[in-house]
Amino acid sequence: MDYIAHVRQEGKIWALHCLPEHLREVGRIASESAAQLNASDWAHVAGLWHDLGKYSPAFQSMIRRESGYDENAHIESGPRNHSTAGAIYAMNRLGPPGRILAYLIAGHHAGLPDWHGDQNAGAALTTRLTQTEHLDVLPLAEIPADILSPPTPAMPKIPGSRDGAHLWLRMLFSCLVDADFLDTEAFMAPEKSAVRSKESPIAPLLERFDSYMARFANADATPVNRVRADVLHQCRDKAGQPPGLFSLTVPTGGGKTLASMAFALNHARAHGKRRVIYAIPYTSIIEQTAGIYREVYGDAVIEHHSSLDPDRETAKSRLATENWDAPVIVTTNVQLFESLFAAKTSRCRKLHNLIDSVILLDEAQTLPPELLQPCLDVLNLLTKHYGVTVVLCTATQPALTNVASFGRELRGLNSVREIIDAPQALFDALNRVTVELPADFQAREEWDAIAEKVGAGGTAVLAIVNTRNDCRELWQRLNRLEGGAVHLSASMCGAHRAQTIADIRRRLDAGEPVRVVSTQLIEAGVDIDFPVVYRALAGLDSIAQAAGRCNREGRLESGRVIVFVPPKGAPRGQLRRAEQTTISLMAGTSLDPLSPETFACYFRHFYLSEANWDKHDMHGLLVRGIDQTLKGLQFRTAAEKFRYVDDADSQPILVWWDESQSLIGKLKKDGPERWLMRKLQRYAVNLPRRVVERLVLTDEVREVWPGIFAQNVDTLYHAHLGVVIDNNNDPLVF
Numbered sequence: 024m025d026y027i028a029h030v031r032q033e034g035k036i037w038a039l040h041c042l043p044e045h046l047r048e049v050g051r052i053a054s055e056s057a058a059q060l061n062a063s064d065w066a067h068v069a070g071l072w073h074d075l076g077k078y079s080p081a082f083q084s085m086i087r088r089e090s091g092y093d094e095n096a097h098i099e100s101g102p103r104n105h106s107t108a109g110a111i112y113a114m115n116r117l118g119p120p121g122r123i124l125a126y127l128i129a130g131h132h133a134g135l136p137d138w139h140g141d142q143n144a145g146a147a148l149t150t151r152l153t154q155t156e157h158l159d160v161l162p163l164a165e166i167p168a169d170i171l172s173p174p175t176p177a178m179p180k181i182p183g184s185r186d187g188a189h190l191w192l193r194m195l196f197s198c199l200v201d202a203d204f205l206d207t208e209a210f211m212a213p214e215k216s217a218v219r220s221k222e223s224p225i226a227p228l229l230e231r232f233d234s235y236m237a238r239f240a241n242a243d244a245t246p247v248n249r250v251r252a253d254v255l256h257q258c259r260d261k262a263g264q265p266p267g268l269f270s271l272t273v274p275t276g277g278g279k280t281l282a283s284m285a286f287a288l289n290h291a292r293a294h295g296k297r298r299v300i301y302a303i304p305y306t307s308i309i310e311q312t313a314g315i316y317r318e319v320y321g322d323a324v325i326e327h328h329s330s331l332d333p334d335r336e337t338a339k340s341r342l343a344t345e346n347w348d349a350p351v352i353v354t355t356n357v358q359l360f361e362s363l364f365a366a367k368t369s370r371c372r373k374l375h376n377l378i379d380s381v382i383l384l385d386e387a388q389t390l391p392p393e394l395l396q397p398c399l400d401v402l403n404l405l406t407k408h409y410g411v412t413v414v415l416c417t418a419t420q421p422a423l424t425n426v427a428s429f430g431r432e433l434r435g436l437n438s439v440r441e442i443i444d445a446p447q448a449l450f451d452a453l454n455r456v457t458v459e460l461p462a463d464f465q466a467r468e469e470w471d472a473i474a475e476k477v478g479a480g481g482t483a484v485l486a487i488v489n490t491r492n493d494c495r496e497l498w499q500r501l502n503r504l505e506g507g508a509v510h511l512s513a514s515m516c517g518a519h520r521a522q523t524i525a526d527i528r529r530r531l532d533a534g535e536p537v538r539v540v541s542t543q544l545i546e547a548g549v550d551i552d553f554p555v556v557y558r559a560l561a562g563l564d565s566i567a568q569a570a571g572r573c574n575r576e577g578r579l580e581s582g583r584v585i586v587f588v589p590p591k592g593a594p595r596g597q598l599r600r601a602e603q604t605t606i607s608l609m610a611g612t613s614l615d616p617l618s619p620e621t622f623a624c625y626f627r628h629f630y631l632s633e634a635n636w637d638k639h640d641m642h643g644l645l646v647r648g649i650d651q652t653l654k655g656l657q658f659r660t661a662a663e664k665f666r667y668v669d670d671a672d673s674q675p676i677l678v679w680w681d682e683s684q685s686l687i688g689k690l691k692k693d694g695p696e697r698w699l700m701r702k703l704q705r706y707a708v709n710l711p712r713r714v715v716e717r718l719v720l721t722d723e724v725r726e727v728w729p730g731i732f733a734q735n736v737d738t739l740y741h742a743h744l745g746v747v748i749d750n751n752n753d754p755l756v757f
C-alpha cells in the first residue's frame with residue numbers, strides 16, 4: 024500500500040506526498056534547525072514520529088476520500104486523530120525521556136498541551152497517553168525500520184535545568200512545526216516555497232547601513248547632532264563586547280533608533296549572530312521605525328504586527344512573518360513575549376529563529392509590572408543559554424536588577440552593561456527643556472483654567488492628558504479659540520491618526536500655528552517637535568517622554584514642559600500607581616525629573632508598588648509544578664493566561680473613514696479574506712465590550728460578519744474626535 028501524507032490535484036493529475044518521505048524530510052529539516060540547541064537527535068526523531076498516526080487505515084481512507092483522489096475509499100470506524108499515536112509510541116520506546124517527544128508530537132497541530140487538565144481534560148497529555156487505540160491500529164510491520172527504530176537520542180542537558188525546560192521544549196517544538204510546515208508547503212504549494220528568501224548575511228546589511236549613515240557625516244555641528252554622533256560612535260565601539268545583556272540609555276532625540284541598530288549589526292558581525300529583532304511597545308510607532316529601517320535595508324526588513332498595511336506586503340514578507348526567517352525583523356513586544364509563552368503552532372513556529380539573534384527592546388520601561396517576573400526570567404534564559412544579546416533601549420532606564428522587599432524577591436537582570444560611558448553627562452549635554460512641576464501636587468485645576476493656560480502657551484503647543492475623555496474635554500475648550508485645535512487619541516482609527524500626525528508635522532515645518540491635544544500615544548517615540556508641552560500629572564517616565572516632544576531638535580535655548588494637575592486623578596491601576604509614585608518621589612524635593620538616577624529611583628518605587636510581579640503564576644505553571652521527567656508542564660493554560668496587553672474586555676469596531684466603507688461592504692459580501700482584514704485593521708478602534716454591546720442595542724454598531732462589528736450611523740465617528748460616546752464614568756486611556 025502507498026501510504027499518503029498529503030494529496031495535491033493539478034487539473035486531472037493527482038500528486039501524492041509519500042508519507043515515509045514526509046517523515047524523513049521533516050526529521051531532516053527539524054534536525055538542522057535544532058543543531059543550534061544541541062538537540063538534533065531529538066528533533067530528528069520527533070520529525071520521524073510526528074505523523075505516525077497517518078499510517079492508520081482510518082486516516083488513509085479519509086485522506087483518499089475527502090481529497091477526492093479515491094471516491095470509493097471507505098471511511099472506517101475508529102479514530103482519525105493522527106498526533107496521539109506518535110506520542111504514545113515515543114513513551115513506549117523511550118520510557119520517561121519519551122515525554123519530551125510526547126509533548127511535541129501530541130501538540131504539532133493543536134498546540135503544546137497541558138500535562139493535566141480539569142475542564143479540558145480530554146486534551147491533556149496525561150489523558151491522551153492512555154488512548155492506546157491510536158497506536159494499536161497502526162500496521163507497524165509496514166512502516167520502514169529507519170522510521171520506527173532510529174538511534175536513541177542521547178539524554179539532553181536542558182539549558183537552565185528545570186527553570187528553562189519550558190523554553191527549551193518550545194524551541195524544540197518550533198523546530199518540529201516549522202519543518203512540518205516547510206515540507207508540507209514544498210509539496211502542496213511549491214510556488215510559495217520557491218518564493219521564500221534564503222537567509223541574508225549580516226555583512227552586506229552593515230555596509231548598507233554605514234553607507235546610509237555617511238550622509239549625516241557633514242551635518243551641522245549643533246549640540247543635538249554632536250550628541251547623536253557621540254552616541255553612534257559609542258554604539259559602534261562597544262559592539263565587540265561579549266554577547267549578553269546591555270542597556271542603551273539615551274535621551275529622547277539622541278538618535279537611539281539608528282545608533283542601537285549600529286550596535287546590533289556590528290555586534291552580530293563580530294559574534295556570528297544571524298538576525299536583528301527590533302521590538303516596539305506600541306503599533307502607533309512601529310511603522311515609523313520600520314520606515315526608517317526600510318529606507319536603509321529595503322526588502323531585508325520584515326514587519327510583523329497587527330496593523331501591517333497589505334499594500335506594503337510582498338509574497339516574501341508574508342512568508343517571512345510566519346517564521347521570522349529574515350535578517351531584520353521589526354515587531355511588537357506583544358508579538359515577541361506572547362510567542363515566548365505560546366502554545367499554538369503559529370506563534371511558536373518562529374522561536375528557533377530567535378537563537379543567536381540580537382533583540383533591541385525599545386522603550387524597555389514599558390514592560391508590564393504584573394508580568395515583569397516571567398518577562399525577565401525568559402530574557403535571562405535567552406541570553407544565558409541561546410546566544411541572544413538583548414539591548415534595553417530607553418531614555419528612562421528601569422531598575423530591573425534583583426529587588427527584595429517585604430518578603431518578596433524580584434529575580435532581575437544581572438550583569439547588564441551600559442553602552443554609554445556617562446549617561447548623566449549625555450543627558451546634561453542634551454538638556455533642551457525645563458520641566459516645571461506643580462507647586463502643590465494635590466491642587467487640582469478645572470479644564471477651563473487649563474485650557475486658558477494652554478491657549479496662552481504660544482502658537483505651537485502640545486498638551487498631553489491621561490485618558491480619551493480628558494482629551495475630548497480639553498479639545499472642546501481649545502477648539503473654541505481662534506485657530507482651533509487638533510485632537511489625537513485612540514478613539515481615532517490608525518489611518519486617521521497617521522493622517523493627523525502627518526498634518527501636524529507639516530504645519531510645524533511650515534511654521535503654521537497648531538495646538539494639539541493628545542493622549543499619551545504621542546509619547547511613544549512619535550518624532551514631533553514643539554516649543555511648549557503641557558503634561559497632565561502622570562508617571563515620571565511619561566513626563567520624560569512628553570519632554571521628548573519638546574525642543575527635540577534643540578532649535579531653542581530651552582523648551583518648556585509644564586506639568587499640571589487635572590480635575591481627576593489617573594484611572595485606577597497602573598496609571599494611578601505611576602501618578603502616585605511621582606508624587607511621593609518628587610513632592611518637596613529638588614530632584615532633577617529627567618536624571619537617569621531619578622528614573623532608577625522612580626522605577627524601584629513603582630515596581631515595589633505592584634502587588635504581584637507574576638500575576639498569573641507563570642512560574643507555578645511552567646517551573647514549580649514540574650519534576651525531573653517533565654511531568655506537570657501546563658503549556659496551554661500558561662499561554663491562555665499570559666496576555667502582554669490585557670485586552671480580554673475590549674472589542675474592535677470598524678469605523679467609517681476614507682475608503683473603509685467600501686472595504687466593509689466587501690467584507691459583508693465576500694467574508695473576511697486575509698488581505699481585506701489586514702487592510703481593515705487600519706480602520707479599527709478598540710472599545711470596552713460593554714460599550715460595544717450598548718452600541719449594538721441602539722443600532723449604532725452592527726455585526727457585519729460573525730464576531731466582526733462595524734459602525735452603522737454617521738454620528739458615531741467624528742471627523743476630529745473619532746468615535747464619540749458618553750463615557751464619563753468609564754475613562755478610556757490612550
